[in-house]
Amino acid sequence: MSEFVKVARVGDIAPGSGTTRYLGTTPVALFNVDGRFYAIHNDCPHEDGALGEGSLCGSVVTCPVHAYEFDVSSGECLTDSAYCVERFEVRVDGDDILLRRPEP
Ligand code: FES
Known part of the structure; x- marks a missing residue:
């Protein structure tokens, strides 16, 4: 089982x-939705836009490249369901935010 790793x-x-x-070597987009933290793969599954640089409205991030929308809490693409994005598990321990890749 993979370990949680402090990232922020x-x-x-x-x-x-x-x-x-x-x-590790995987870029992860990390979001603060009203005090709850969510993490998804940073690379947009459409054409690799940087989701961590997208604008966040509620739990929806808009890709800065072609404006596809993703729910950061589920990884679901709201624009085209063919493009869901990998999610990561988030743990908050005191002031630390830790991530790990979910088990398959
Ligand atoms: S690269 Fe993200 S919507 Fe096209």
């Missing part, structure tokens, strides 16, 4: 925003 601190990501972190 709670204060690094303001509510309503996102950023990009790495879990």
